[in-house]
Amino acid sequence: DAKTTQPPSMDCAEGRAANLPCNHSTISGNEYVYWYRQIHSQGPQYIIHGLKNNETNEMASLIITEDRKSSTLILPHATLRDTAVYYCIVRVVGGATNKLIFGTGTLLAVQP
Amino acid sequence: DTAVSQTPKYLVTQMGNDKSIKCEQNLGHDTMYWYKQDSKKFLKIMFSYNNKELIINETVPNRFSPKSPDKAHLNLHINSLELGDSAVYFCASSQVGQGKDTQYFGPGTRLTVL
Numbered sequence: 001d002a003k004t005t006q007p008p009s010m011d012c013a014e015g016r017a018a019n020l021p022c023n024h025s026t027i028s029g030n031e032y033v034y035w036y037r038q039i040h041s042q043g044p045q046y047i048i049h050g051l052k053n054n055e056t057n058e059m060a061s062l063i064i065t066e067d068r069k070s071s072t073l074i075l076p077h078a079t080l081r082d083t084a085v086y087y088c089i090v091r092v093v094g095g096a097t098n099k100l101i102f103g104t105g106t107l108l109a110v111q112p
Numbered sequence: 113d114t115a116v117s118q119t120p121k122y123l124v125t126q127m128g129n130d131k132s133i134k135c136e137q138n139l140g141h142d143t144m145y146w147y148k149q150d151s152k153k154f155l156k157i158m159f160s161y162n163n164k165e166l167i168i169n170e171t172v173p174n175r176f177s178p179k180s181p182d183k184a185h186l187n188l189h190i191n192s193l194e195l196g197d198s199a200v201y202f203c204a205s206s207q208v209g210q211g212k213d214t215q216y217f218g219p220g221t222r223l224t225v226l
Contacts, residue, residue: 043116043202043217044155085153098143098206098213099168102155 003027004088009107012082018075020106022088025069030092033064034100035073037084044087044102047073078110115139116218118203124224125193133188133221135203143167144186145204145215146178155202161186162208190223198225 005023012018024033034049048055048062050071055062061074075082085105091098116137125131137144145168146158160168161180175191190197203218 038155041220043204043220044215046214046216049214087155098208098215099145099157099160099170100147100155100215101157104154 003031003090003101004103006086006088006103006106008104009109011109011111012075012078014080014110014112015077018078018082018108018110020073020075020086020088020108021070022073023070024088024090027068027090028092031090032092033062033068033071034089034091035060035062036087036089036100036102037082038087038105039081039084044100047086075108078108080110080112082108083110084108116203116205116216118201118218118221120221121219122222122224124226126226127193127195129193130189130191131193131223132190133201133203133223135186135188135218137184137203137205137216137218139205139207139216141205141207141216142183143206143208143213144180144183145206146186146188147202147204147217149200149202149220151199158201159186159188193223193225195225198223 035047036044038044050062064071087105143162145160149155159178164180177189180186200220204215206213206215
């Protein structure tokens with residue numbers, strides 16, 4: 001079972017920041033927070049991951065609370081092409097079993 | 113250049129048939145995976161191979177048999193297809209290592225069993 005909880009859907013206006021929350025209250029000390037997204041009819045796409053510190057890359061920013069029990073994915077300037085299901089996943093990195101356990105995710109609808 | 117490719121993209125077949133789906137990655141990764149996404153959109157791991165060795169087998173029926181001829185290929189053969197096998201099957205690959213096992217997914221194969 002997925003160890004994360006996300007809202008089923010969110011709306012965002014084009015050009016505005018999209019903030020997607022994720023709760024992972026049972027996260028272990030060696031588990032990272034990963035974010036993937038799945039645009040309709042495509043394979044999941046890696047966005048970003050982090051352990052404790054906030055992270056930023058060309059796609060998004062990841063804010064992890066100090067107690068690590070929740071995080072927020074930020075898309076700074078959402079476009080229509082960002083409409084997708086966003087998955088928050090917690091997992092150990094580098095272990096022998098590297099499977100991703102997907103939950104139900106958040107359907108982000110970017111509105112024009 | 114496609115990093116993870118799958119063939120075919122669509123597969124329509126009759127119940128009871130045997131079919132194969134092929135996956136290739138040109139990323140030089142040592143680990144490959146098969147995931148299944150059912151009609152309710154749940155994505156679930158099926159198998160994982162590391163350097164051609166089976167690592168993960170998630171209680172998948174024996175009718176499903178993965179085969180990895182080399183590190184760059186992981187094929188999925190399905191015997192005696194059933195209606196419930198209809199789904200989208202995604203292949204993925206990663207390079208296992210501390211902080212380096214981001215998984216990259218293929219475009220998927222939509223299997224329809226009639």
